[in-house]
Amino acid sequence: QSALTQPPSASGSPGQSVTISCTGTSRDVGGYNYVSWYQQHPGKAPKLMISEVSKRPSGVPDRFSGSKSGNTASLTVSGLQAEDEADYYCSSYGGSNNLLFGGGTKLTVL
Amino acid sequence: QLQLQESGPGLVKPSETLSLTCTVSGDSISRSNSYWGWIRQPPGKGLEWIGAFDYSGRTYYNPSLKSRLIISVDSSRNQFSLKLSSVTAADTAVYYCARELVPANNFDYWGQGTLVTVSS
Numbered sequence: 001q002s003a004l005t006q007p008p009s010a011s012g013s014p015g016q017s018v019t020i021s022c023t024g025t026s027r028d029v030g031g032y033n034y035v036s037w038y039q040q041h042p043g044k045a046p047k048l049m050i051s052e053v054s055k056r057p058s059g060v061p062d063r064f065s066g067s068k069s070g071n072t073a074s075l076t077v078s079g080l081q082a083e084d085e086a087d088y089y090c091s092s093y094g095g096s097n098n099l100l101f102g103g104g105t106k107l108t109v110l
Numbered sequence: 111q112l113q114l115q116e117s118g119p120g121l122v123k124p125s126e127t128l129s130l131t132c133t134v135s136g137d138s139i140s141r142s143n144s145y146w147g148w149i150r151q152p153p154g155k156g157l158e159w160i161g162a163f164d165y166s167g168r169t170y171y172n173p174s175l176k177s178r179l180i181i182s183v184d185s186s187r188n189q190f191s192l193k194l195s196s197v198t199a200a201d202t203a204v205y206y207c208a209r210e211l212v213p214a215n216n217f218d219y220w221g222q223g224t225l226v227t228v229s230s
Binding site: 003034036038045046047048051052055057089091092093097098099100101102103104 | 149155156157158159162170172173206211213214215216217218220221222223
């Protein structure tokens, strides 16, 4: 199975909202509510930001939210802050005990 | 506090076997609601799931790596290992070990990662 599709880049000004998409198929994103989002700063390990489409782990600001419609999941960052500038990756269960990642989106805070 | 630490050679020759170990502290790798897995990231590129195992020792592999991959477990040492054979330059990456929560299939704790370069 191919990786999930994300836009390579996204940007927004401080205080604005930005949405990053993650497109798969009915065999992965569309078939299961097991979509996660990770934030990765340069040189650091990824950090879980959203699990099971829309659940925020403890400690993740409520500025981060997730949703899904059909085969596309989305991560929205509201009230953008400078520290939100990072790479963001989606992942989804792909069936048959397989896990897929998206190609990543570089978020720039202007 | 759960911590994971990868260890192993940082340089491997082409056609040889890449071997890494992940040492876990602060949790037991025998927990029934967790998997433990490996993820890699080539320099400047995205994440790729390598594989994982569950509390019973059953393993799950990325189909694209399955023919070259072995993930093994040493519960007595709370460690698990990765062996990837017949490596090429395309296997050069930062390798992470992580805890995977099930059934959500997300990774909530990660090691710091270790860079493995495949080069002669």
